[in-house]
Amino acid sequence: MWEYIRVLSGRIFLGIGILGVIGLFVFVRPKEDTPPGRIVLQLWQVTGAEDIEPVVPKWFNESQDKIYVKPVGLPFLEIEQKFLTSSVGNFPPDLFEYFGPVAQWSTRGALLPLDDFIERDGYDRSAIFSALWKEMMWDGRTYAIPTGVGTEAFYWNKDHFRKAGLDPDRPPATWDELEEYAVKLTTYNEDGSIKQAGYIPGYWGPFPTPLFLTWAIQKGAKFLSEDGTRVNLTAPANIEALEWEAKLFKKLGGKKLIFKRATFGYGAQHGFLSGQLSMIVQKSSFVQEIEKFAPHLDYGVAPLPIPRDGKPATMAGPVWIGIPSGARHPEEAWEYIKFCTRADIQLRSAKYVAEKHLATFFPANIKAATSPFQMSLPHMDVFVESMKFAHTFTVVPLAHTQFWRAYSEAWDSVMRGEKTAREALKQAELTVQKALDEQLAYNKFYKEYLRKKEKRAKAKGKT
Amino acid sequence: MSLRRHLHKWYEFISRREIFTGYLFASPWILGFFAFTLIPIILSFYYSFCRYDVLRPPMFVGFQNYYYLLFKSEKFYTSVYNTLYFTVFRVPLVMIGSLLLALLVATPRRGVSLARTIYYMPSIITGVALSVIWLWMYNPKYGLINRALALLGLPLPLWLESPTWAKPAIILMGIWSIGGGRMIVMIAGLNSIPRHLYESARVDGAGWWSQFWHITIPQLSPTLFLLTVVEVIFSFQVFTEAYIMTRGGPLDSTLFYNLELYFKAFLDYRMGEASALAWLLFVGTCIITLLMFWILGRRVYYEAERR
Incomplete structure (x- = not known):
């Protein structure tokens, strides 16, 4: 008898437990913090050592009611691989903010060229430190917009x-x-x-x-010939x-x-x-x-x-924001880029970061960077001044990592x-040149591939 | 025959074969094996003949990757040399060390299980944490090792900052992995040696050395052989220590094979070359394992075998 009750009560408890777990899944859904009726954009960025709340997306979401930007913070060591995998899987984030070399992604077709947007909306390039643009460019096109700089x-x-x-x-x-x-x-x-x-x-x-x-x-050293085919060390x-x-x-x-x-x-x-x-x-x-x-x-x-x-x-290293090639809402993403590179927003976020004593934000926008508030920060005058003769890090875009190594x-x-010095540099030059040659050939192959793909798509469209 | 009877026969066929149920239960693993192991392996073989950076489609280049690695790349041979050097010194260090420890704690006596636990403990800490600990130990001024050397009045090497000492430094880290699983397997092996062999040897007047050399070693040889083969294969894959502590530096002195492979794959995104490296490592490992079976395997004594 007691045995029977013991087994039964055990089963009853088990049953309640299972029901409870199912109930958790069915009734307690994770809180949806995205308001309905808005286009939701995912923004991937690196999480800092200090937990800085990404305020710019918040301000953007408050400023209008059509687009909702959801920031996703990823650790520095993982972000590249995650972005790579998501791009290959053709399901990338809508926005990508990072500080590694842009060329790593732009030369491989992972970022969308922004020139059409820039021209259409009359986006003012001169509002941003001119030294940073070289890093954003590849093959005559712009692939990202600088947001900050170091x-x-x-x-x-x-x-x-x-x-x-x-x-x-x-x-x-x-x-x-x-x-x-x-x-x-x-x-x-x-x-x-x-x-x-x-x-x-x-x-x-x-x-x-x-x-x-x-x-x-x-x-006065140049590391690459004008046409980008010969490494010169x-x-x-x-x-x-x-x-x-x-x-x-x-x-x-x-x-x-x-x-x-x-x-x-x-x-x-x-x-x-x-x-x-x-x-x-x-x-x-x-x-x-x-x-x-x-x-x-x-x-x-x-x-x-x-x-x-x-x-x-x-040397200056920009933080940049770009739109991945397969992103679903480039138009809306561009709206956010315009917002976050505005002088007043950049200044506001610099002030916010300074107030919270988290770090300093060095805006890429000249007006924000040279504002009285920013210039009052310790030694900022030296850094802003040095932007006049700054160079970016990526000197051989097609073989950047090989060059550094x-x-x-x-x-x-x-x-x-x-x-x-001569021997060592000669050897390095040979190594980088070889990598560059291979990349140039690969690039040619890729362009041909894209051309064929387009042709095929056109032919399909006709029939 | 009606459909029903067909189904019935099919059902009987299945239910008679338990193997089907077996496969069904194993299917999550089998699916995983195909999707995440077998297919990538086959693809990597294809990619090793391509130029491929993941984002763009692979471009077929024939044997170029292999040709470059084998005949044009200094880095390849540096990494092979470093890895072989590491293996040649590390495997004996770890094997002999573990055997000595196992001999020490094999015989059951008071407190031996505590000793076994203590000797096993270091192997719980591995990889990154271990590397960071040793990074501090090798600090030329404040590190434990150089402090001790300074007390003895010996010259202080730069360890990880010196091209001559960086490799030995990483090999010496093997001391940490003496004991561990290897020791446990050896203890099991030692305890399965029949007592009567020692007894009769003692009756014949054999000392501890001849007992060790003529009984323990031959009886333990299958265990030792297996562990050595596994250890060699693992040594070929040395990566974490160098990645965390030296990044292949100073002057490529700790550029091990897998580190070079990692740099090619995940720094340069040259997956073609990296795949070729992986396949060369596979072939190399196979050859060396076969050689070991051929040379050492003959000297292994198996109880059941007729001699």
């Missing part, structure tokens, strides 16, 4: 300058001065190892990834710049410098932030990192030192004294 500047530790007997308000203006100051600022331990490094060529952060084309560009400007860096590297300690560099780490262990490095070239948002990890650091920001026969230059490797082997 640029490079020269940072120096004023305390170190005072201790070394240098004027703390006068950063090095030329390469020679940089060399001179770096030597003066380097101090040693008793055992001969470096205690405080004046400057470490190419040191950026935890990973020794030299992203510096700046020195070569200052000397062995021009005198390239070789001289790399030779100078290698000379400096050796002069400042060579192996000892590598040892010093290897002791630096993430966050507060960063060389400059931990006060073990006096001068560094870093991005504009480094200001926030200093604020976060080393708030008492007395530092200054200036444009990069220039060579005697060179002109000022800096080959160039970084060449750089590393020259710094370590394994190869001369």
Whole structure:
């Protein structure tokens, strides 16, 4: 009897449980936050380290009642692959906001050309920093619109300058001065190892990834021929710049410098932030990192030192927004792009971000970037000024990753004294040229493929 | 025959064969195998003859990818050399280390299960977390290893920042994976060796070394052989450590095969070349495994075999 009741009650409980789970699925639906009757657009963007609420879509949704933009934040390490998969599956998001090279996607037909929209609506290109447009273009067409930007500047530790007997308000203006100051600022331990490094060529952060084309560009280096078919890394400007860096590297300690560099780490262990490095070239948002990890650091920001026969230059990395090729609502997506690149919206979002103390937003819109509010932010004047001579990172659009890899490797082997600048650059040039040739052939094949596809579609349309 | 009888016969046919039910139960896996494993494998073989960047359709180029990799690419041979170097040093390190540990904890005595647990524990931490831990240990100034070397007054290598030391550094990480599953399998193998063999050897006056060399090793050889083969195959696939810690650097000294493959596939989006690399690795692994069966396999002693 008891046995029977026990089994029965067990079954009853099980039944209630199952019904409950089914009920959960049937009656408790996820809250639909999209209002009915609106076209819903998905906007994919990178989620930052700090959880910044994407406010621009919110403002856009409040500003009108036809389109609803739903932001989807993806981690930096996943976004490229997710976008790739969704594009291949022909079900991409309606909008894609990212900061990697545009060429990665535009050259492979993953983004929609925006020129028709730009022309039709009279979109003012000159409202945005002109240096950024080159990155957006491919084959004479525009594939994305810059929304924000990050640029490079020269940072120096004023305390170190005072201790070394240098004027703390006068950063090095030329390469020679940089060399001179770096030597003066380097101090040693008793055992001969470096205690405080004046400057470490190419040191950026935890990973020794030299992203510096700046020195070569200052000397007037071009990395690709006008027609985009020949890679040129062995021009005198390239070789001289790399030779100078290698000379400096050796002069400042060579192996000892590598040892010093290897002791630096993430966050507060960063060389400059931990006060073990006096001068560094870093991005504009480094200001926030200093604020976060080393708030008492007395530092200054200036444009990069220039060579005697060179002109000022800096690198700028844009954040851009584009419409994927297979997107279902390009027209509505374009409305959002226009909205988010407007001067007043960019300023509003810069203010919002600054108020929340999350980071600084450096707008790509000139009017917003040069507004009194923005210019009142620490060191912003230097960054805005440097946009006049900024260059974007993608110098070989068709073989960008190969270029970076080959160039970084060449750089590393020259710094370590394994190869001369000429040898290393020659080898890198060959590697990149080969990759470029292949890509050009592939590109030709792709164009032919598209032509045939169009032809077929036309023939089908006729019958 | 009416349809009904047809159906009936069919039903009987099915119900008699339990294998059908078996397949039915296994079907989620079988479908998954076809969709996510077999078809991609076949496609990758096709892509290895193409130029392909996922977004654009593949362009057939014949043997160009293979030709380039085998005859024109320095990186390919660097990565092969690095991977072989890694395998040659890591496999003995891990195998001998694990065997010693297994010998230590094989005999049941007081507290041995605690020791086994402790020796097994490091292998729970793998991949990324492990790499980050070792990244700190190899820090030339603050790292545990160089601190210890400094106390002993030895020269301090740059480890991951030095082209000479980066590879040994990654091999030394193998110490961490001594023990683990390998040790457990070896303990099982050791405990299945018949006691009477040792007894009679002892009666004959054999010391511990000859017992070990003439009884333990031959009796354990099937286990050791299997583990070695598996270990070699896994060593060919070394990736995470180098990816997290060095990214193939300094001067390509830790550019392992799979890392190069990853860079080709997911950095450059050159899926054709990456597929060719994958197939070459497959062929290489097959050849080396067959060689191992041929050379080592003959020396393996199986109880049931007639000699």
